[in-house]
Amino acid sequence: MPFNPELCRNESEVESKLIVQYLLPQLGYTPDTWHQEVILGSIRLDFLAFAAQVVPFVLDANSPLSVVMEAKHPKHNLNNHVLRLRHYLTSLNVRYGLLTNGKEIRIYEKSQYDIELVFQCAGKDIETNLETIINLIGRESLKERHLINNSANQISDNSFPSAQSNVGYSQVNLKPELPIIKPQVIQVDSQVISEIKRQDTMKTIAIYHHKGGVGKTTVAINLAAAFSKKGKRVLLIDIDAQANTTFATGLIKFQFEEDDDLKDCNVSHLLEKTDFNFIPDIVRKSKFFNDPEVDIIPSHITLIAKQNNLVQYGASRNRLAKKLEKVKNEYDIVIIDTPPSLDLYAQAALTAADYLIIPSDLKPFSNQGLPSVQSFIKQEINENKEGLGKPPLIIMGVLPSKISTNAQYLKYTFAKHKSVITDRYNMPIMDSIISERTALSACVNRTISVGNMEIPDPKSILDFAINEPSANQAAAEFEFLAIEVLRKMEMK
Numbered sequence: 001m002p003f004n005p006e007l008c009r010n011e012s013e014v015e016s017k018l019i020v021q022y023l024l025p026q027l028g029y030t031p032d033t034w035h036q037e038v039i040l041g042s043i044r045l046d047f048l049a050f051a052a053q054v055v056p057f058v059l060d061a062n063s064p065l066s067v068v069m070e071a072k073h074p075k076h077n078l079n080n081h082v083l084r085l086r087h088y089l090t091s092l093n094v095r096y097g098l099l100t101n102g103k104e105i106r107i108y109e110k111s112q113y114d115i116e117l118v119f120q121c122a123g124k125d126i127e128t129n130l131e132t133i134i135n136l137i138g139r140e141s142l143k144e145r146h147l148i149n150n151s152a153n154q155i156s157d158n159s160f161p162s163a164q165s166n167v168g169y170s171q172v173n174l175k176p177e178l179p180i181i182k183p184q185v186i187q188v189d190s191q192v193i194s195e196i197k198r199q200d201t202m203k204t205i206a207i208y209h210h211k212g213g214v215g216k217t218t219v220a221i222n223l224a225a226a227f228s229k230k231g232k233r234v235l236l237i238d239i240d241a242q243a244n245t246t247f248a249t250g251l252i253k254f255q256f257e258e259d260d261d262l263k264d265c266n267v268s269h270l271l272e273k274t275d276f277n278f279i280p281d282i283v284r285k286s287k288f289f290n291d292p293e294v295d296i297i298p299s300h301i302t303l304i305a306k307q308n309n310l311v312q313y314g315a316s317r318n319r320l321a322k323k324l325e326k327v328k329n330e331y332d333i334v335i336i337d338t339p340p341s342l343d344l345y346a347q348a349a350l351t352a353a354d355y356l357i358i359p360s361d362l363k364p365f366s367n368q369g370l371p372s373v374q375s376f377i378k379q380e381i382n383e384n385k386e387g388l389g390k391p392p393l394i395i396m397g398v399l400p401s402k403i404s405t406n407a408q409y410l411k412y413t414f415a416k417h418k419s420v421i422t423d424r425y426n427m428p429i430m431d432s433i434i435s436e437r438t439a440l441s442a443c444v445n446r447t448i449s450v451g452n453m454e455i456p457d458p459k460s461i462l463d464f465a466i467n468e469p470s471a472n473q474a475a476a477e478f479e480f481l482a483i484e485v486l487r488k489m490e491m492k
């Protein structure tokens with residue numbers, strides 16, 4: 001029966017008439033090979049269809065075995081749902097995603113960290129494009145392509161390298177005669193995804209500049225969230241007494257001093273003692289800030305008063321580096337948000353870091369802080385790192401941050417601003433930019449009402465964008481930043 005998009009008047013009709021009655025049968029998915037409303041950890045998919053199946057179910061590095069299908073209301077613009085689909089495909093490692101509102105059909109393919117549009121047509125043209133769609137995501141076509149890939153991999157003895165560490169989950173075994181078994185429960189949580197992806201040694205990045213208000217905290221928290229969504233095990237450390245990262249990740253929910261649970265258990269305690277107060281004793285989970293959760297070492301305003309006491313002992317500035325060394329198998333990436341100073345806390349952060357990102361609005365005042373950052377690294381940090389047997393700090397680059405979206409600025413001034421960094425200050429500039437967007441402060445300042453109180457309920461820009469299409473561009477900039485940083489650290 002031909003498909004008529006006029007029949008789909010709401011989301012459930014797109015699901016039933018287009019996906020269930022038309023597309024799935026045409027693509028060769030029999031009812032035992034697709035599932036509706038599949039819950040995977042915190043993700044709820046409209047449809048998940050399998051080219052082949054085994055139990056237990058495994059999502060491995062580039063499994064072409066499944067297709068996610070998302071149905072939207074015919075009045076919804078599909079552009080507003082791409083970010084969420086990207087989140088599904090990249091965090092679950094599903095190769096293809098079909099997005100449709102009945103009027104339009106799009107197919108996206110997952111690349112290493114992103115998704116790419118590989119097919120698009122109007123709903124009314126689906127008949128004429130059916131062959132192309134079948135070639136892309138039809139059941140037999142996916143199976144065949146997988147078999148070809150698999151045998152090529154066997155020749156190079158390189159099949160599914162990253163799936164090997166998948167403890168307790170058997171690898172996808174794709175023999176054509178394999179019986180199709182309907183899985184009872186498909187349970188893949190974020191921890192399993194991280195297990196699958198773990199492959200590099202822990203890398204530590206400090207976000208630092210001598211200028212305040214340039215977006216250090218904004219970059220630290222959202223970059224941590226973006227890495228976490230890529231399946232990385234992330235530790236975010238706040239070592240600025242202003243505790244903005246601690247607030248922005250939802251750890252300051254208390255309204256009265258007597259409820260403050262951070263004062264006696266925060267980052268300063270890591271610097272106090274060598275033989276106890278290790279990272280697992282201090283760490284918190286950011287429950288509602290981002291999905292998956294990020295581990296946080298919180299800060300506290302009392303860091304200011306504590307500093308005098310700590311500086312008397314030269315060893316304090318090395319303790320963060322030493323304590324991080326003990327958790328190098330627990331995390332893939334550590335991000336440290338720092339104060340805009342030269343103090344003990346800045347020393348501790350940069351001594352512990354492998355890489356430095358310097359967010360800057362590229363304005364003259366910020367630029368004039370760059371020479372002091374350079375000499376601080378040269379004279380204090382690298383010497384200290386050498387004493388600990390650590391290589392010098394790698395300056396990944398100045399990251400353009402809070403950049404105006406004004407077309408005239410971007411056209412005439414921005415390029416000049418960037419060239420000042422490389423030419424006059426002799427520092428690398430990053431390819432990514434973080435534009436000035438209100439969504440980036442709105443997601444931190446969210447609250448929920450509990451009784452007659454307004455409780456802070458901050459979200460990462462990536463989670464905020466799921467329900468706020470206006471935040472999509474800001475979220476995408478952080479996705480791109482995460483990709484650039486991974487590439488620069490030579491991490492997969």
Ligand SMILES: Nc1ncnc2c1ncn2[C@@H]1O[C@H](COP(=O)(O)OP(=O)(O)O)[C@@H](O)[C@H]1O
Nearest residue numbers: 212213214215216217218402435436437440441
């Ligand atoms: N890209 C941006 N777009 C809009 N507002 C931003 C952006 N980056 C930061 N801000 C806002 O600017 C202020 C200072 O940012 P913050 O990240 O705290 O800077 P820093 O940590 O360098 O002091 C905050 O109110 C923050 O919400």
Ligand SMILES: [Mg+2]
Nearest residue numbers: 216217240244
């Ligand atoms: Mg800050």
